Structures are given as C-alpha cells and as structure tokens.
Amino acid sequence: MLESFLQNLINALQWGSFYALIALGYTLVYGVLTLINFAHGDIFMVGAYIAFFAASFALTTLGLSGWAALALTIPITMILTAMVGVTLERIAYRPLRRKGANRLYVVITALMCGLILEHSNLAILGASRKAFPTLIDLKIYHIGGVTITNLNIAVILVTSLVFIMLHKIVTKTRVGMAMRAISYDKFAVPLMGIPLDNIIVITFILGSGLAGLAGLMFAMSYPVLEPYMGALIGWKAFIAAVVGGIGDIRGAFLGGFLLGAVEIMVVAFFPSTLRDLIAFTVLLVILTLRPTGLFGIAKTTKI
C-alpha cells in the first residue's frame, strides 16, 4: 500500500512538473500584463517540435553522442521557443496594447494565435505523429519496490530549480521588481524611468523559454509528438495556474503539482477515463469555494 502510494507520488510529481512549468509561464505573463496568454499551450507544443528537430539534427547530421546532443538541444530549444513567444508579443499583442484596446480583444487574439500555431503546424508537417529520438539511456532504479528512472528525477529536479530561480528573479532582482511594479500600476511605471516594453519582452522570454524546456522534457518522457498535444495540456496548466491564484508564482508551482497529483491518483484508483472529469470537478469546487484561487488575494475595487 505504502509502496504503491510512493510510486504514484513520484509519478504525480513528474506529471505535475510539466503542468507547473507551463503554469509558471501563464502566471508570469498574467502577473505583468493581466493578459491570459491562451497561446501558451501551443508555444509549449512548438517547443516540443523545436526540440525534436534540434535533437534529430544534433544526433544524425552532426553525429553527436546523446549527452552532447542534449547539451546542444536544451539552449537551442529554449532560445528558439522564446523567440516564438517574443514574436507573438511583438506582432499581435503590442500593437493592441499601444492602442489601449480592451483586454478582451487581446485575449481573443491570443486564442486565435494559438489556433494559428496549431493548424499551421498541422498543415506544414502533416498529421502523422513524430517519434522523439532517445537522447539519454533510461536508467531504472529500484528502491524497495518503488521504481524511479533517471528521467523522473531529472524532470522533478529541473522544475524545482527553475521555480527557485524564478522566485529569486521576481523577488530579488531589479527586473523582478519592475515586473511587480508593472502589475501594480501600468501607467505610473514608465514615468519612473522603467522601460515597460523591455520588461514585458523579458517576461515573454522567461515564460516561453520555460515552455520550451517543458516541451523538451515532455518529449523525452513521452516521446510521441502531435500538433494538438499543446491544447489540452495548455488548458490544464492554465487551470493549475488559476487554482493556485493566477499571478502568483508559488501558486502556479503548487497548483501544477496539485493538478498532477489529482490526475495520477484518479488514474490509480478509478478507471482512467474519469481523469478529466474528476480533475475538472475538483477545480470547479475549489474555485466556487475560493474564487481567487489558493494564493490569490481578493482585490478591492473602487466604484
């Protein structure tokens, strides 16, 4: 009993890591811009595909060994995915922001950009699934009936490290201070000499880079890629961010793990088709009881 619980806990931590990484991207952008970047799930998908091409290139064309290919793939994936995110911001969101358009129009634009990414991928690369090449050999450790792979450990460790780093960036550095300042008052911040657009670009670089990292790790753990993989995971990660209280980094991290744990536990004890049903019902109950999420703070509004 204890063994199966521990085994499920490890699975939940790994599964929750992906949600947490993507949710961090959602929450970063939301915290700064109060914009739900609905294209983020699809940026994750693009990240996975970029990782696929980078890894295949490094393995076959350059003929590198697994570890060297991985070392090359990680920065390439993160940089290219970050560029995709920044491009979206430059082309689609910034002109709208300059015009002072209603927030809703930006949300619609984001939703549509997600659809464009998804379907242009489908149109260019075709509907066939891609198999991700193996970069590093899977090592399986047995610790008293519980099996752990090196990939499990890597995913959980990397996610935790990223979270700690991000938390430090947001709370300790000047860039992080500027980010928090923008979320308080978007109009006063440029008057204080803070370059608003640069800070927003940095936010998108961070968020999309993390999505790229998540895409790479996801592709390594579940090596089948398809154009719609980002949609469902993206929506769920968004839900994780909201459950944690969107705009709060700790909330996104914990929300991701919470959603992962709920899903894995449901699969462990119920038929697996009930996974979405129970996960979303839990979400509905949490939001009905705590309308601003676990870490969210209710804002007072003046009339």
Added chain:
Amino acid sequence: MLRRYSVHLILPSLGGLLVYSAYEELLGLYTLSVLMFMGVNIILSSSLNLVNGYMGEFSCGHAGFMCVGAYVSSLLGVWLFAKDRVFGAPFLDPDYAIYAFPFIILIGGIAAAIAGLLVAIPSYKTRGDYLAIITIAANYIIISSIENIGSIGGSRGFMGMKRVIGSMEDIADLPWMPIWVFIFTVGTIWVLRRYVSSTFGKGVSAICQDEVAAEIMSVNTNKMKTISFMLSSGLAGIGGGLFAYIIGYVNPGSFTILKSTEVLVMVYLGGMGSLSGSVLSAILFTFLLELLRPLGIFKWVIIPLMLVIMMQFRPEGIMGKRELGDIFPRLKRFYRFK
C-alpha cells in the same frame, strides 16, 4: 402599415421559399444542409452574445451546453419514437413523432438550461478570468461525463435520429428539418430581442457596465446572472438538438473546446452586444467555412489570421454595439422587430 407588417410578411415568405425549394429539391442536399447549419450557428452565436456581449462575461464553454441539448433531445427522440439497439422498441407510436418533435427539442433546451446552473451558481462569487475557467471546466466536465456513460455509446457516439425524422416524413412528406430549424432560429432571435429590451435586459447591461454599482442600484445581480446564463445555455441546447437531428449522429468529440472557439469567433466577428451582428456573422462565417473548404487544413490558419487582423484594425467587430437599424436609420421606416 408597411413598417408594422413588413417583418410579418418577410419572415413567412422567406421561410416559405426555403421550405418550397427544399420540397421541390431545387437547392440540392449540400446547399440545404449549409443553410440549416447557418440556422444552428445563428442560434449559437446570438445566444452566446447574451452572455459575452450583453453581460460582459467571458464564457468559452458554449459547446458543452450544446452537447447536453443534443444528447438529451436525441436520446429522448430515439427512446420514444424509433427502434434502437439501446432502447429496443419505440416507447410510443412513431406516428406521434410529428407532434412531439418541437417538444423534444425544447426539453433538450431545458436540460441544457439546467446544466447552465453549473456555471451560473459559481458566477455569484467568481468573476472575470476565473469565471472563464469555470466555463472551460464545465465544457470539459460535460464532455467527459458523456464519454464515460458507456450505455449511450460513450465516445463512439449515438445515432438513430434519422429514423425519427423518417417516421415524421412518413406521415406528411415535408422537409421537416428546414422547417423546424427556421422556426427555432427566428424564435431564438425573437426571444433574445425581447429579453434584452426588457427590464431584465437593462439589468444585464448594468452588470456589464459595473457589477458592484448595479448591485447598489438594487439590481438583483444573482437573479439576472442565473436567468441569463440559463437562457443562453438553454438556447444553445436547442441549437445542439437541431444540430444532432440534422446530422443524425452525435458524439462528444464534436462539442469540444474547438467548437466553443468557433462560436466565440462568430460572436466577436459580429460585434458584442449586437444581435443583428451575430446573425450576420453567423451567416458569413458558415459561408466562409464552406468557401474555404477546398483549402483543407489551411482554412483553420486563415480564419484565425483574419480574426487577428480584424482585432488590430476593427476590434469591435462588424457591427460594433449597434443593431442594423442604428447603422441604416432609414431602414427603421420599413421594419419593426420586437
């Protein structure tokens, strides 16, 4: 004279023309089905416009309610009037199908309205982005629970509705589906028009402007929200029921978040808070989908791209917040639609 009766004249003659051409098979099945989908899309977009446009909430789970309506009305219709592998022999004489059909669709709508409570009750406390999540979650919950009911086909879907239509056509050989789609479409627009121009509608737009201020001004916001959400989802259920009977087959996969996005596109293309905009954009959108069909998957790159471009240059949609009569004031002399 003309102003008073023009709508009463135009609508029946338009409907009559449609039914006549369907009866004489002047249009061909393809054109006819496109026209019927246009009707369903009009119902969906105008009902979503009540929540997203007039009330100013961001609901993106409309397809879920459509799914409830589609399933309830098809199950009911097949159980009552058709021989089926799930339900066995028809419960009632199939001859009655002709009279019961509108009620079956309406019951589907009522069931969808009750499902709308799934969103309406959390909306008392939850607002804005958080409410948007709840609507997404509601969509997923509905789809996922239907997928898990194995006895009605689960994710494989459910069929048999063609037999109900067939038994209706045995009694009187008329094109029943175009007739009912037309009647329900006009009915939906009429109900919504009445609703938004009533005192309830004023309360709804007060919520859109400022919810707290509306509450202080003694608008019962909870009641307004409940009624609006239930009306909107109920009408979506009616649309879903018609959709199911047109195709003759339902499966949960056709009511996913992608379908909701499609309806959202229609609402924002037409303009929030404009019923005639919704009607116009639903017609335009259906037409565009058929026009771009030869492009295959590129269709779904071009349509979002068009919307992105539109958001940059005309974010308020085709009609903005105005109705047809506000754009062409002279038209007001010729019609009155209340």
